[in-house]
Amino acid sequence: MPLNRSKLVEIVQNIPAFPQSVNQVIAMTSNAMCPPKKLVQVIERDPILTMKVLKLVNSAFFGLSKEVTSVQHSVVYVGLNTVKNVAISVAMSGVLPETNDAGLDMDAYWKDSLAVGVIAKMLAEQRKIPPNETADYFVAGLLHNIGKVLFAHYFPAEYKEVLGITEEKRIPLHKVEKKLLGLDHCQLGGLLAKEWQLPENLRGVIRHHHTMVKDYGDNKLLVAIIAASQLNHYINGSVGVLPQLPKQVEDYLGAPLIDVADSLENLEREVDKAQAFIDVN
Numbered sequence: 001m002p003l004n005r006s007k008l009v010e011i012v013q014n015i016p017a018f019p020q021s022v023n024q025v026i027a028m029t030s031n032a033m034c035p036p037k038k039l040v041q042v043i044e045r046d047p048i049l050t051m052k053v054l055k056l057v058n059s060a061f062f063g064l065s066k067e068v069t070s071v072q073h074s075v076v077y078v079g080l081n082t083v084k085n086v087a088i089s090v091a092m093s094g095v096l097p098e099t100n101d102a103g104l105d106m107d108a109y110w111k112d113s114l115a116v117g118v119i120a121k122m123l124a125e126q127r128k129i130p131p132n133e134t135a136d137y138f139v140a141g142l143l144h145n146i147g148k149v150l151f152a153h154y155f156p157a158e159y160k161e162v163l164g165i166t167e168e169k170r171i172p173l174h175k176v177e178k179k180l181l182g183l184d185h186c187q188l189g190g191l192l193a194k195e196w197q198l199p200e201n202l203r204g205v206i207r208h209h210h211t212m213v214k215d216y217g218d219n220k221l222l223v224a225i226i227a228a229s230q231l232n233h234y235i236n237g238s239v240g241v242l243p244q245l246p247k248q249v250e251d252y253l254g255a256p257l258i259d260v261a262d263s264l265e266n267l268e269r270e271v272d273k274a275q276a277f278i279d280v281n
Contacts, residue, residue, distance in 0.1 A: 002182025003155060011154050012191045015095065021046035022091040026197060029084040036080050040071045043087065052090045052280045053083060059276035079132035085139040088198070092143055094281040097153035102160045104152035109145070112232065114274045115267070117141030120228035122264055123252075140205045140225050142277060146192060147185030147206070151177070170239050174210045186210050223248050235261050 017023070024042045028034045044050050050071055057074045058067055068074050075083050098106065120137040129137070151159040162180055166173045174184040190207030198206075204219045209226055227249050233240035234257045241257070253260050 002180075003158065005182070008183075008188060009191065011150070012188075012195050015150075015192065015195075018091045018095070018196055019046060019049065021049050022087050023197070025084055025087045026199065029080065030199060034080065036072075036075050039080060039083070040075060043071045043083070049087060049090065053086050055280050056086050056090070056276055057083075059273065061270075061273040061276050063273075079135075081132045082135040085135040088202075089139045089142055089277050090280060092146065092196075093278060096146060096149050100149070100152035100159075101156035102152035103163055104148060104159065106149075109148065110278050111271065113142050113145055114277070115141075115232050115235075115271050116144065116225065116228045118267065118270045118274050119231050119264060120224050122267070122270065123224060123228060123231075123260075126263065127252075136201070136221055137224055137228075138274070140202055140221050141228055142274075143202070144205050144209050144225055144229070145185060145189065147187070147189030148173075150188050150192065151181070151185060155181070166239070172210075172239055184210060223252050227252050231257060231261055231264070234258075235264075235267075 018026075021042055025039060028039055028042065043053060053071060053074060054068060056062075057078055058064065062078055064077055068077055071083070093110075100106070117138040117140070120141040121134050124134045124137040125131075151162070158181060162173070162176050165171065165180070166176050174186060177184040186207055186209060190203060193203040193206045201219055201221045205222050205225045208219075208222055209229060226246070230241060230245060230249065231253075232238075245253070
């Protein structure tokens with residue numbers, strides 16, 4: 001039976017909000033002319049956020065040659081945009097429910113999300129995307145499937161059935177969700193992304209990464225995440241690889257999945273490094 005939409009909206013509205021400091025970071029960095037000094041001041045007023053940002057910036061994921069001891073230095077070494085994305089990812093993974101009775105394996109969920117984020121970042125680097133922008137690709141991959149966690153935590157009985165059918169019949173998860181629950185994890189995640197006023201391009205990724213249309217407009221990040229997700233499915237041999245990718249996704253990849261997958265050197269090692277984003281919470 002489809003879920004009650006008004007109840008879904010109520011649940012989304014009652015999920016703990018981001019810390020005020022993170023909301024300020026998101027609002028400030030939506031302006032390309034945001035003064036770095038003001039962003040640093042906002043983060044440093046939140047000691048917990050400061051600690052987590054520094055821990056991540058100093059992790060193997062960024063591979064800096066020297067330890068960074070202040071948020072100001074973090075902005076200098078990894079860039080304003082990267083610090084913004086670190087703050088968003090820390091906040092999001094910190095407030096999402098950690099347990100569920102639906103049988104959704106949270107370790108596998110985060111590993112899959114990290115893999116998509118790392119693949120998206122690696123593809124962006126191959127395509128010479130400026131270093132200060134590649135963090136957008138990682139955080140989009142990390143957070144694109146948040147709707148699954150909400151389903152599993154708040155509707156465990158219904159979602160357990162969804163997961164069972166998906167595994168037994170090898171049908172893509174979002175299609176079973178749509179049929180049994182009335183909406184899929186993209187739509188539910190999109191409600192949360194809107195409620196939390198995430199950047200528009202990130203909202204688009206969360207809401208539309210299973211919307212296989214002919215034209216994705218100007219959201220290049222969405223195209224990249226769909227490409228990364230398809231590669232991840234292909235590499236793991238899991239349900240989800242499309243027989244024919246949308247043209248924009250094909251153009252972005254520039255080669256068959258098997259060839260692009262072979263170009264992703266040290267993928268497993270990079271995913272292990274990215275685990276720091278989960279461990280920090």
